[in-house]
Amino acid sequence: xxxxxxxxxxxxxxxxxxxxxxxxxxxxxxxxxxxxxxxxxxxxxxxxxxxxxxxxxxxxxxxxxxxxxxxxxxxxxxxxxxxxxxxxxxxxxxxxxxxxxxxxxxxxxxxxxxxxxxxxxxxxxxxxxxxxxxxxxxxxxxxxxxxxxxxxxxxxxxxxxxxxxxxxxxxxxxxxxxxxxxxxxxxxxxxxxxxxxxxxxxxxxxxxxxxxxxxxxxxxxxxxxxxxxxxxxxxxxxxxxxxxxxxxxxxxxxxxxxxxxxxxxxxxxxxxxxxxxxxxxxxxxxxxxxxxxxxxxxxxxxxxxxxxxxxxxxxxxxxxxxxxxxxxxxxxxxxxxxxxxxxxx
Amino acid sequence: xxxxxxxxxxxxxxxxxxxxxxxxxxxxxxxxxxxxxxxxxxxxxxxxxxxxxxxxxxxxxxxxxxxxxxxxxxxxxxxxxxxxxxxxxxxxxxxxxxxxxxxxxxxxxxxxxxxxxxxxxxxxxxxxxxxxxxxxxxxxxxxxxxxxxxxxxxxxxxxxxxxxxxxxxxxxxxxxxxxxxxxxxxxxxxxxxxxxxxxxxxxxxxxxxxxxxxxxxxxxxxxxxxxxxxxxxxxxxxxxxxxxxxxxxxxxxxxxxxxxxxxxxxxxxxxxxxxxxxxxxxxxxxxxxxxxxxxxxxxxxxxxxxxxxxxxxxxxxxxxxxxxxxxxxxxxxxxxxxxxxxxxx
Numbered sequence: 125x126x127x128x129x130x131x132x133x134x135x136x137x138x139x140x141x142x143x144x145x146x147x148x149x150x151x152x153x154x155x156x157x158x159x160x161x162x163x164x165x166x167x168x169x170x171x172x173x174x175x176x177x178x179x180x181x182x183x184x185x186x187x188x189x190x191x192x193x194x195x196x197x198x199x200x201x202x203x204x205x206x207x208x209x210x211x212x213x214x215x216x217x218x219x220x221x222x223x224x225x226x227x228x229x230x231x232x233x234x235x236x237x238x239x240x241x242x243x244x245x246x247x248x249x250x251x252x253x254x255x256x257x258x259x260x261x262x263x264x265x266x267x268x269x270x271x272x273x274x275x276x277x278x279x280x281x282x283x284x285x286x287x288x289x290x291x292x293x294x295x296x297x298x299x300x301x302x303x304x305x306x307x308x309x310x311x312x313x314x315x316x317x318x319x320x321x322x323x324x325x326x327x328x329x330x331x332x333x334x335x336x337x338x339x340x341x342x343x344x345x346x347x348x349x350x351x352x353x354x355x356x357x358x359x360x361x362x363x364x365x366x367x368x369x370x371x372x373x374x375x376x377x378x379x380x381x382x383x384x385x386x387x388x389x390x391x392x393x394x395x396x397x398x399x400x401x402x403x404x405x406x407x408x409x410x411x412x413x414x415x416x417x418x419x420x421x422x423x424x425x426x427x428x429x430x431x432x433x434x435x436x437x438x439x440x441x442x443x444x445x446x447x448x449x450x451x452x453x454x455x456x457x458x459x460x461x462x463x464x465x466x467x468x469x
Numbered sequence: 470x471x472x473x474x475x476x477x478x479x480x481x482x483x484x485x486x487x488x489x490x491x492x493x494x495x496x497x498x499x500x501x502x503x504x505x506x507x508x509x510x511x512x513x514x515x516x517x518x519x520x521x522x523x524x525x526x527x528x529x530x531x532x533x534x535x536x537x538x539x540x541x542x543x544x545x546x547x548x549x550x551x552x553x554x555x556x557x558x559x560x561x562x563x564x565x566x567x568x569x570x571x572x573x574x575x576x577x578x579x580x581x582x583x584x585x586x587x588x589x590x591x592x593x594x595x596x597x598x599x600x601x602x603x604x605x606x607x608x609x610x611x612x613x614x615x616x617x618x619x620x621x622x623x624x625x626x627x628x629x630x631x632x633x634x635x636x637x638x639x640x641x642x643x644x645x646x647x648x649x650x651x652x653x654x655x656x657x658x659x660x661x662x663x664x665x666x667x668x669x670x671x672x673x674x675x676x677x678x679x680x681x682x683x684x685x686x687x688x689x690x691x692x693x694x695x696x697x698x699x700x701x702x703x704x705x706x707x708x709x710x711x712x713x714x715x716x717x718x719x720x721x722x723x724x725x726x727x728x729x730x731x732x733x734x735x736x737x738x739x740x741x742x743x744x745x746x747x748x749x750x751x752x753x754x755x756x757x758x759x760x761x762x763x764x765x766x767x768x769x770x771x772x773x774x775x776x777x778x779x780x781x782x783x784x785x786x787x788x789x790x791x792x793x794x795x796x797x798x799x800x801x802x803x804x805x806x807x808x809x810x811x812x813x814x
Contacts (some may be wrong), residue, residue, distance in 0.1 A: 159521055160629060163713070165559040165698055166525035166620070168627045171516040176504055180511035181568045181604050181617060188607060214510040223526045225570065225615040261528050265610010270570040272526060272617040275511070282513045284505060353510055368508070 128237070128262075129230035136234055136260060143238045156254045157220060167256035169221055175276040180211035182355075183270035194310050197236040199330055200269075201243025206332040207355065208273035209251060210407035213335040214353035215284075216343035217277035219253035225270040227263030244271065251336040283343070287350035288369035288412030290440040295421065296433055297335055297408040300358040300380065302328035304404025305388045312392060324384060332407040339409060341424045347417020354408045359401035359457060362410050363445055369412070372441035375457070376448055377401075379435045401457070412438055473582070473607075474575035481579055481605060488583045501599045502565060512601035514566055520621040525556035528615035539655055542581040544675055545614075546588025551677040552700065553618035554596060555752035558680040559698040560629075561688035562622035564598035570615040572608030589616065596681040628688070630713035632695035633757030635785040639718050640766065641778055642680055642753045645703040645725065647673035649749025650733045657737060669729060677752040684754060686769045692762020699753045704746035704802060707755050708790055714757070717786035720802070721793055722746075724780045746802070757783055 128136050141162045160168035171177060184190055184204050195203065205222070212219045224244060228237060237260070245255050253273070306329030309317035317326060335353075342348050352365040358380075366372055380400050389396040413421050418434065425432035436448070445457040473481050486507045505513035516522060529535055529549050540548065550567070557564045569589060573582060582605070590600050598618070651674030654662035662671060680698075687693050697710040703725075711717055725745050734741040758766050763779065770777035781793070790802040 159625070160627065164630050165556040165696075166523045166562070166627075168560065168622070169522040169524060170624070171520075171522050173518065175516075177514040177516050177522065177619075178511045179514060179566065179568055179602060179619070181570050181602055183570045183572065183604050183606050183615075185572060185606050185609060187609065211510040215513065217511070221524065223524055223617055225526050225528045225617075227528065227530060227572070227613050257524055257526055259526050259528050259615070261530050261613070262533060263611065263613065264530060264532065266608065268572050268606070268608065268613065270528075270604070270615045272568055272570075274522075274524070274619075277513070279515070280504070282505065282511075285509050351510075 125233045125235070127231045128228060128234055131234050133260070136237065139234060139238055140241055140258065140260070143241060158254060158256055162255070162257050167221070169256060172276055174279055176279050176282055178212055178215050178217040178275040178277055178282055179272065180208055181270060181272040182207040182211065183268060185268045186266040188266070191310060195330060197239035198243035201240040202247040203330065203332065204269055204271050205244045205247035206334065206407050207405070208271050209248060209334050209336060210353040210355065212273055212275040213339040214351045214409055215275070215277060215282040216339050216348065216351065217275040217282055218336055218340060219248055219251050219273050219275045221256045221274040222248050222253060223257040223272045224255065225259045227261050227268040229267060230262050232267070247334070248273070251334055281343070283348060283351040285350055285352050285365045285368035288365060288371050288438045289349055290371055290438055291415060292349055292438045293413040293415060293418055294362065294373050294375060294435045294438060295411045295413050296358065296435055297338065298406060298431055299328065299382055300354055300406050300408055301382065301385055301400040301402070301404045303332065303406040304357065304402065305385055305392070305399045306330070308392050309388060322388070325388060328406060335407070335409050338425065338428045338430050341428065342411070342421055345417050345420040345424060347414045347421050348411050349414055350412035352410050354404065354406040354410060356405065357401065357403040358410065359445060363443065365410060365412070366438070366445065367443050369438070370442050372439040372444035372446065373436055374439050374446045374448055374454070375436035378450060379433055470578045470580070472576045473573060473579055476579050478605070481582065484579060484583055485586055485603065485605070488586060503599060503601055507600070507602050512566070514601060517621055519624055521624050521627055523557055523560050523562040523620040523622055523627055524617065525553055526615060526617040527552040527556065528613060530613045531611040533611070536655060540675060542584035543588035546585040547592040548675065548677065549614055549616050550589045550592035551679065551752050552750070553616050554593060554679050554681060555698040555700065557618055557620040558684040559696045559754055560620070560622060560627040561684050561693065561696065562620040562627055563681055563685060564593055564596050564618050564620040566601045566619040567593050567598055568602040568617045569600065570604045572606050572613040574612060575607050577612070592679070593618070596679055626688070628693060628696040630695055630697050630710045633710060633714035633716050633783045634694055635716055635783055637694055637757040637759060637783045638763055638779045639707065639720060639781045639783060640756045640758050641703065641780055642683065643751060643776055644673065644727055645699055645751050645753055646727065646730055646745040646747070646749045648677065648751040649702065649747065650730055650737070650744045651675065653737050654733060670733060673751060680752070680754050683770065683773045683775050686773065687756070687766055690762050690765040690769060692759045692766050693756050694759055695757035697755050699749065699751040699755060701750065702746065702748040703755065704790060708788065710755060710757070711783070711790065712788050714783070715787050717784040717789035717791065718781055719784050719791045719793055719799070720781035723795060724778055
């Protein structure tokens with residue numbers, strides 16, 4: 125197994141760039157909008173006329189954001205890509221160009237690094253995007269990987285966190301909380317977490333899906349007033365959106381009942397509600413939906429075969445998160461997301 | 470001194486984003502081309518019509534790419550920015566938008582982190598660019614910082630490494646080798662390196678300058694066929710350009726004689742030539758200049774008060790680097806740049 129130290133930096137870069145195919149320089153402008161690909165001082169890209177550029181960056185640190193033994197290098201790359209793609213989806217935009225920055229130990233297997241990059245490449249390719257640049261350096265201590273993803277949206281059309289209005293529906297895609305539950309099971313149960321019954325939780329954690337295609341179809345309905353992705357946890361991210369919009373939210377907590385999380389909660393010694401609303405990076409979308417557009421959004425989700433749950437309503441009570449129980453009682457909701465500097469995950 | 474662990478991730482992000490001023494969201498489109506600034510899932514930017522987008526990323530690791538005790542946090546941020554700005558300059562482009570990704574220890578002083586970001590901000594502002602996003606995570610081991618910089622060039626007008634032709638002049642800005650010499654002095658002489666005589670070497674290492682304005686003026690002459698920046702070392706980076714262009718180069722080594730590097734070479738127990746051509750990240754520009762345009766380029770450099778030295782000519786001998794001595798002899802040149810995975814700096 126050749127390591128980075130053995131092959132050297134230039135050869136590693138050569139293998140990484142060779143792995144993502146011919147430089148696009150020969151063609152005037154290829155369909156991916158790449159005029160000059162990796163291998164020069166910078167990539168040269170062709171933005172689409174009439175579009176805004178959307179840019180985000182995210183980073184993972186070994187043991188903090190992932191447990192290496194649970195991921196193949198390709199899955200790891202894909203998950204990092206998923207984190208950035210999710211930010212682009214939350215703007216109602218489409219991803220186009222990615223640049224990675226990797227801090228790896230000198231004894232890192234070069235082939236594994238190529239596989240990790242392939243994971244990024246294949247994931248972003250699912251939405252039509254390509255890797256156009258990158259950087260590798262020798263890390264000291266825990267390995268890390270950072271990705272910057274550029275996307276496009278119609279000029280002035282990108283979703284924000286700040287457009288939710290009182291009366292809008294709070295909607296969320298997928299099964300929030302499952303990724304965090306998968307992680308907690310892996311941490312606490314080891315190989316027990318691999319039994320088939322937990323597979324959907326492990327999948328949510330290890331192999332999150334892109335919501336770009338759904339987001340683009342939802343954007344076309346004009347019914348979405350605001351959006352955020354679930355990267356910290358459903359309640360925490362919803363609160364970010366509420367604060368940015370100057371609204372609150374009132375949720376029917378039972379609308380997100382998840383039998384699998386109820387089982388997992390018993391194994392983990394916690395409550396299903398904590399799993400649904402607490403720390404979890406599901407890369408699902410939380411949306412503020414115009415009441416008049418709810419049906420159109422439901423139709424879009426049905427067509428895409430993606431679960432879209434209407435969980436409650438935004439309210440005029442600034443930054444107040446309230447849950448309504450089946451008997452009609454209103455309870456304040458306090459539940460945070462991750463804090464990588466202070467808290468244990 | 471409040472640390473990241475004490476204030477928590479959200480508060481640290483709040484201070485970092487507050488430090489770079491009002492979100493641009495309120496304005497429709499501000500002069501910096503920022504429709505939505507930091508604080509949403511992604512930044513939304515307004516590319517200039519008729520321009521290509523130019524994108525690069527670079528990263529520094531503590532002790533590997535910088536010696537923390539020689540830099541204020543602001544100088545460190547500026548130097549990371551300089552590395553990326555240099556890539557954009559080497560494309561003949563102008564920087565516009567930056568996104569950082571920082572891996573810092575939980576006991577990192579929050580104010581120092583704000584200063585580091587300020588260093589990035591002030592440096593890129595010198596060329597009209599702004600920070601539009603970022604990410605901070607807890608590093609395990611050595612700290613690291615990554616920056617992605619986006620710029621713009623006229624459509625199809627960006628310089629590449631591959632346009633040099635036999636007969637073109639090899640030109641270089643500034644005093645190549647001084648940054649590497651400054652680093653070596655700091656490593657070997659400690660505080661002795663701070664004596665006033667070495668100041669230009671320490672400045673080259675600690676406070677590299679932007680070459681964007683010069684590059685833009687040079688680009689306007691239409692005389693530059695190819696370019697690369699000196700991030701590894703003059704000979705090594707020139708060789709990258711030669712390989713990409715399918716040419717060689719023949720240099721008058723004496724044209725880069727640098728009295729200060731001759732003195733430094735004696736102190737360091739090496740040769741001045743090794744310092745000029747060997748490992749050094751000067752963030753200067755190496756250019757292939759059309760012979761007919763040499764005078765125009767010299768005039769541009771004089772107006773900018775930046776040294777531009779014509780060091781020799783590109784040749785048809787593919788990837789062969791040759792030095793010509795004053796007595797006319799031709800000698801092969803073998804000198805590498807950094808290799809962060811194999812070599813000691």
